[in-house]
Amino acid sequence: MNKKELISQIKKKRSFLCIGLDTDIKKIPAHLLDADDPIFEFNKQIIDATKQYCVAYKPNIAFYESLGVKGWESLQKTLSYIPKDIFTIADAKRGDIGNTSDMYARAFFETMNFDSVTVAPYMGSDSVVPFLQFKDKWAIVLALTSNKGGLDFQTIKDADGQHLFEQVLETSKQWGTAENMMYVVGATRAQQLAEIRVIIPDHFLLVPGVGAQGGNLQDVAKYGMNTDCGLLVNSSRGIIYASNQLNFAEMAANEAMKLQLQMDVLLSENNL
Numbered sequence: 001m002n003k004k005e006l007i008s009q010i011k012k013k014r015s016f017l018c019i020g021l022d023t024d025i026k027k028i029p030a031h032l033l034d035a036d037d038p039i040f041e042f043n044k045q046i047i048d049a050t051k052q053y054c055v056a057y058k059p060n061i062a063f064y065e066s067l068g069v070k071g072w073e074s075l076q077k078t079l080s081y082i083p084k085d086i087f088t089i090a091d092a093k094r095g096d097i098g099n100t101s102d103m104y105a106r107a108f109f110e111t112m113n114f115d116s117v118t119v120a121p122y123m124g125s126d127s128v129v130p131f132l133q134f135k136d137k138w139a140i141v142l143a144l145t146s147n148k149g150g151l152d153f154q155t156i157k158d159a160d161g162q163h164l165f166e167q168v169l170e171t172s173k174q175w176g177t178a179e180n181m182m183y184v185v186g187a188t189r190a191q192q193l194a195e196i197r198v199i200i201p202d203h204f205l206l207v208p209g210v211g212a213q214g215g216n217l218q219d220v221a222k223y224g225m226n227t228d229c230g231l232l233v234n235s236s237r238g239i240i241y242a243s244n245q246l247n248f249a250e251m252a253a254n255e256a257m258k259l260q261l262q263m264d265v266l267l268s269e270n271n272l
Contacts, residue, residue, distance in 0.1 A: 143184055
């Protein structure tokens with residue numbers, strides 16, 4: 001999916017919601033465990049219930065690869081089931097030397113046909129550039145994450161007072177364009193979004209941390225939204241685990257709808 005198509009979906013659905021499919025076999029409703037593929041059955045019902053409210057789904061790859069071959073099969077079935085007009089993100093956080101990154105890119109873009117993959121830039125251009133060689137595919141580069149440990153390194157300052165995450169943005173934006181690169185910026189770092197927008201005004205940002213992690217949607221929009229919206233705001237646990245009862249999909253839909261309605265207002269306030 002290219003940038004123009006993504007923006008079109010945001011305006012059509014009045015939403016910039018991304019739903020994280022962090023599907024844990026130990027947390028899904030017990031009645032699904034009798035299904036042939038409990039992980040896929042859970043995802044299928046979540047997708048059916050929420051697809052009208054979101055523009056992206058983000059399976060966290062660890063939750064699938066931890067189950068071995070069966071997990072990868074559940075992931076592929078899930079990916080195939082997601083409607084084609086919804087953006088897909090492989091939350092894999094890959095990052096290695098060039099020839100290895102090329103293989104990761106082939107795996108997620110050619111074999112599995114994801115639209116995008118999250119990438120760790122610590123090893124420099126070698127770990128990112130191979131993901132930028134595929135038409136209408138995206139590398140989503142980790143910049144300023146929402147987890148507590150993200151502060152261990154990402155906010156270290158150099159002699160000129162520049163944070164490490166700012167150096168990552170300044171350097172990596174030279175490797176690609178706003179048409180094939182996004183950045184991960186946590187919702188719990190919302191006020192720093194204004195500083196980030198000075199460096200990358202036109203790129204899309206994937207913003208996790210709204211919901212269970214305590215990020216504020218209004219602050220994210222205030223500091224991070226640009227003229228194209230430029231945001232994919234992710235909620236995972238707050239939606240998919242809204243209930244562990246028979247009505248889990250209905251409750252997930254309710255939570256997704258609440259966020260979508262808020263997003264509609266924010267888009268209108270920004271003349272989108």
